[in-house]
Amino acid sequence: AEGRVYNFSAGPSQMPLEVLEEIQREMVNYKGCGMSVMEMSHRGKEFMGIANQAEKDLRDIFGVPSDYKVMMSQGGATLMFSSIPLNMLGTKGKGDYLVTGQWGEKALKECNKYGTGQAACNSKSTKFTTIPKPSEWKLDPEAAFAHYCDNETVNGVEWGYTPDVGNVPLVADMSSNFCSRPIDVSKHAVVYAGIQKNLGPSGMAVSFIRPDFVDGKNEAKICPTYCSWKTTVDAESMYNTPACFTMYAMAEYLKYTKKIGGVAYWAEQSDKKAGMLYGAIEGSDGFYQCPVAKDARSRMNVPFTIMGGDEVIEKKFLAEAQKQKLFQLAGHRSVGGCRASLYNGMPIEGVSVLTDFMKSFMDENR
Numbered sequence: 001a002e003g004r005v006y007n008f009s010a011g012p013s014q015m016p017l018e019v020l021e022e023i024q025r026e027m028v029n030y031k032g033c034g035m036s037v038m039e040m041s042h043r044g045k046e047f048m049g050i051a052n053q054a055e056k057d058l059r060d061i062f063g064v065p066s067d068y069k070v071m072m073s074q075g076g077a078t079l080m081f082s083s084i085p086l087n088m089l090g091t092k093g094k095g096d097y098l099v100t101g102q103w104g105e106k107a108l109k110e111c112n113k114y115g116t117g118q119a120a121c122n123s124k125s126t127k128f129t130t131i132p133k134p135s136e137w138k139l140d141p142e143a144a145f146a147h148y149c150d151n152e153t154v155n156g157v158e159w160g161y162t163p164d165v166g167n168v169p170l171v172a173d174m175s176s177n178f179c180s181r182p183i184d185v186s187k188h189a190v191v192y193a194g195i196q197k198n199l200g201p202s203g204m205a206v207s208f209i210r211p212d213f214v215d216g217k218n219e220a221k222i223c224p225t226y227c228s229w230k231t232t233v234d235a236e237s238m239y240n241t242p243a244c245f246t247m248y249a250m251a252e253y254l255k256y257t258k259k260i261g262g263v264a265y266w267a268e269q270s271d272k273k274a275g276m277l278y279g280a281i282e283g284s285d286g287f288y289q290c291p292v293a294k295d296a297r298s299r300m301n302v303p304f305t306i307m308g309g310d311e312v313i314e315k316k317f318l319a320e321a322q323k324q325k326l327f328q329l330a331g332h333r334s335v336g337g338c339r340a341s342l343y344n345g346m347p348i349e350g351v352s353v354l355t356d357f358m359k360s361f362m363d364e365n366r
């Protein structure tokens, strides 16, 4: 499509063009039913068909065990991590958090409103550039759950394995690497993800939840009805009006994912793209630098600085990048520098334009 740029935003982010075009084709008259998905009742047969297919595709694509519930909820990943303690603390009253970035830190803070959030590890002293070794964790076997953020979007830190927390129910925030590689769902009690990075527009979260956390047994008395996983799951994710259009766009993204080879395809693409960009950074002799430890680097979000964090040169970089159609490369406002997000919607070609530009910018400015 004419005039589109390479959008490296951390989310909402670039979507596969094929998905956008299909949505465009179906926009004003969905499959001949005479109305747009935006306009239809969520209880009608067309929309129920979309929602049911979305759930089926999620189950197929991620190999969700059949006894796990698939929950689609509004409020994004933030409402999900806010509702974790309300649905999981039960009588235990405390939750462990493996904190490796800003999102894990926020999730922990929320737990302290209703119980005790404990940092089983916290890499803040390294400015969130590492994943502490298991021997350094202080896990509490009596914790109601152990939470980790599989990919820290702001800091560019990603887990390369599923943490082993023994018998404590494991909870994962997979917002920013969801649908970018296979997930071992059965090792988790809860996997949740806002979908606006790798699976659609903003407006909702997808969760896979083990049955013993949707039976209401561990639900706090003060839990708002809207945050109750039991209520939401019992109502098949339609306790109230869902984010219908967002769910539909996700359904199209899932359909496309199945067509091109499932999550294995996205994993292969992600490895390639991340390899190209880290290669360009490593090959720059220090002109570009990624602060994250090599074994903790994210395939999705790549933070980097230029000439040791020279703000003037970084500004110039961002301005010149735009002339090559390379957009949204500024780092998160809390860390500065640059950041390129390489979600599913970013084609290899976009990363190739970026790395070519990085090379020529380096040659002109070093």
Ligand code: PMP
Binding pocket: 011, 075, 076, 077, 078, 079, 103, 149, 151, 152, 153, 154, 173, 174, 175, 176, 194, 195
């Ligand atoms: N967790 C992670 C890892 C995220 O990247 C984000 C959003 N950037 C959130 C949680 C919060 O998601 P939302 O904005 O959907 O509430």
